[in-house]
C-alpha cells in the first residue's frame with residue numbers, strides 16, 4: 001500500500017518535470033564569414049544553444065547586457081562554445097576579431113515584455129561604446145515575445 005502511494009507520487013512528480021526536459025530544444029548559431037546565423041535567436045527557457053563553425057571566430061558575452069545573475073562566457077578563438085543560458089532574458093555577445101564588421105548577436109531566452117525590451121534597449125544605448133555599438137542594430141530588431 002505504501003509502495004503504491006509512493007509510486008503514485010513519483011509518477012505525479014515525473015509528469016510535472018518531464019515535459020520541460022522532453023521539450024527542450026537544441027539550437028545552433030553558425031559562424032559565417034563575418035556574421036552569425038541567426039544573429040537574433042529566440043529560444044525557450046531550458047533550450048540549449050551551441051555555436052558552430054567558429055574556426056576564426058569567438059563568442060564573448062557583453063558585460064551588463066546579459067540577465068541579472070546569468071553566467072558570462074568567453075569562448076576561445078575557434079571554440080564552438082555552448083553558453084549556459086539558465087536565466088530568462090536577453091544575452092548580447094560579440095566576435096572579438098570581427099566586431100568591427102558587425103559580427104555580433106543576441107539570444108532571447110523565454111518571454112520578453114515590451115517594457116523589459118525597452119529597458120534593455122535603453123541600457124544598451126547608455127553603456128555600449130565604440131564598435132560594441134554595432135550591437136544596437138540587432139537589439140533594435142528584437143521583438144517582444146509576450
Ligand SMILES: [Cu+2]
Pocket residue numbers: 033034056057058095096097098103
Ligand atoms: Cu568572427
